[in-house]
Amino acid sequence: MQLQGKDYWFTIDPVFDLQAGTDSEGGSTYNNTRGIMIQGGLGKNFNFYSTIFESQGRFADYVNRYAESLKAFGPDPAIIPGRGIAKRFKTDSYDYPVAEAYLSYSPAKFLNVQFGHGKNFIGDGYRSLLVSDVTSPYPFLKLNTKFWKIKYTNTFMWMRDVRDAVVEDKAFLTKYIANHYLSWNVSKRFNLGLFESVLWENSNNRGFDVNYLNPIIFYRAIEFVTGQGAGNALLGATAKYKWNDDVNIYGQFILDEFSLGDIKAREKSWKNKYGYQIGLKYYNAFKVDNLVLQLEYNRVRPYTYSHNTIVLNYAHNNQSLAHLWGANFSELILIGRYRYNRWFADARFIFGTRGLDFNDGSDNFSYGGDIYRDYNDRPFDTGVEVGQGNKTKSFYGNLQAGT
Structure with a gap:
């Protein structure tokens, strides 16, 4: 979806990443990511950007073991590299939300x-x-x-x-x-x-x-x-x-x-x-x-x-x-x-x-x-x-x- 006027613009886009595979040591692998990307601008000097993802996945065995070696204090079993702390999903998978955003302002050239x-x-x-x-x-x-x-x-x-x-x-x-x-x-x-x-x-x-x-x-x-x-x-x-x-x-x-x-x-x-x-x-x-x-x-x-x-x-x-x-x-x-x-x-x-x-x-x-x-x-x-x-x-x- 896109909105645009004289002094503003605004977009909303859905994001999907669906993957499936096999690992010779750990069985099947998958990643199921759904998200939304929002960005826009007001005037010439103000812009914003935001993405929110909800993901569940099971990875190759060496990735799973590495993620669990990064485990944080508390009950959550792993940290997904580059993503963040993951909760247990079902018995052998992970649930890991990710959010990124920024506000950008240019007060001068x-x-x-x-x-x-x-x-x-x-x-x-x-x-x-x-x-x-x-x-x-x-x-x-x-x-x-x-x-x-x-x-x-x-x-x-x-x-x-x-x-x-x-x-x-x-x-x-x-x-x-x-x-x-x-x-x-x-x-x-x-x-x-x-x-x-x-x-x-x-x-x-x-x-x-x-x-x-x-x-x-x-x-x-x-x-x-x-x-x-x-x-x-x-x-x-x-x-x-x-x-x-x-x-x-x-x-x-x-x-x-x-x-x-x-x-x-x-x-x-x-x-x-x-x-x-x-x-x-x-x-x-x-x-x-x-x-x-x-x-x-x-x-x-x-x-x-x-x-x-x-x-x-x-x-x-x-x-x-x-x-x-x-x-x-x-x-x-x-x-x-x-x-x-x-x-x-x-x-x-x-x-x-x-x-x-x-x-x-x-x-x-x-x-x-x-x-x-x-x-x-x-x-x-x-x-x-x-x-x-x-x-x-x-x-x-x-x-x-x-x-």
């Missing part, structure tokens, strides 16, 4: 303000090491400022830690994140971005610390003033270079902690917590119209995104706010997409190496992959390498075609 409940993403890749959309939706306030060749984004987010260990009076723990991201078009071909983020918990009824509402000051300086134990700060950078009309090269760098002395010592100290991404997109590949190829490599050192105050990890609803694997991994991604008239074909292959914890009773150390663990539980201070611990290799392949 150079400024836009958004307040909503949803997700954010920073970067040009399939993954993001800064802010990704793999977690559940959350409340946020975003300020977008554009001037000259610069886009400057301030995002303030309200997060939850839902683990048994941090629940107080049967209520989930609240924590907050404030981000700055500056994107600068250095030239017609080259873009450079700078990122900083700080996360703090609602301890001592601290609430949302007004110190972090300053849209310009460096968060590291505030963290120093308020005390290093009061927050967890991250720094990052992005870059994109347009090689030609068909090829883009992009990358990211995330820095959690850095010790120049340990770098010079070349002892692979645990203190050097960082990660990087490098990728390439090839449009109209090999002169085939509408064929897009993408190659991406991600690597994050152990203990990145974690903290010695366990609620100050870079996560929400038991899911990472950056890469879904947390830390202590390397990953190679190959993607191909093709469109011809109404037909499409997609292929995605992911090769990964991860370092997991053993947790076998005799070895309960943290090897740096689980960002929810205290990094002081590490087994050693030097000789720290990607893939340490219970080294695991994985392969994921997905092929789709249709119209």
Whole structure:
């Protein structure tokens, strides 16, 4: 349904996603989603958007087991990745509602303000090491400022830690994140971005610390003033270079902690917590119209995104706010997409190496992959390498075609 007048527009659309399949280990699978999407605008400066979904589903066995490993405090059996807390449906399925919405207001040509409940993403890749959309939706306030060749984004987010260990009076723990991201078009071909983020918990009824509402000051300086134990700060950078009309090269760098002395010592100290991404997109590949190829490599050192105050990890609803694997991994991604008239074909292959914890009773150390663990539980201070611990290799392949 659509309504439109001189100074307003309004649409309502139904949404359906019905899937059925089989799993070699877990039997039949299905997903039954019904929803509604509402969007509109008033005048030139005010817009709104909302989606509400009601879903029931049973997934491949490895997805079900992963969802139940994310279980929150309380009776509900699972957290559906990227969706939220799920109730039990029948005996072996899940019921998981999802709602996302935002209000958008532009008081001036150079400024836009958004307040909503949803997700954010920073970067040009399939993954993001800064802010990704793999977690559940959350409340946020975003300020977008554009001037000259610069886009400057301030995002303030309200997060939850839902683990048994941090629940107080049967209520989930609240924590907050404030981000700055500056994107600068250095030239017609080259873009450079700078990122900083700080996360703090609602301890001592601290609430949302007004110190972090300053849209310009460096968060590291505030963290120093308020005390290093009061927050967890991250720094990052992005870059994109347009090689030609068909090829883009992009990358990211995330820095959690850095010790120049340990770098010079070349002892692979645990203190050097960082990660990087490098990728390439090839449009109209090999002169085939509408064929897009993408190659991406991600690597994050152990203990990145974690903290010695366990609620100050870079996560929400038991899911990472950056890469879904947390830390202590390397990953190679190959993607191909093709469109011809109404037909499409997609292929995605992911090769990964991860370092997991053993947790076998005799070895309960943290090897740096689980960002929810205290990094002081590490087994050693030097000789720290990607893939340490219970080294695991994985392969994921997905092929789709249709119209």
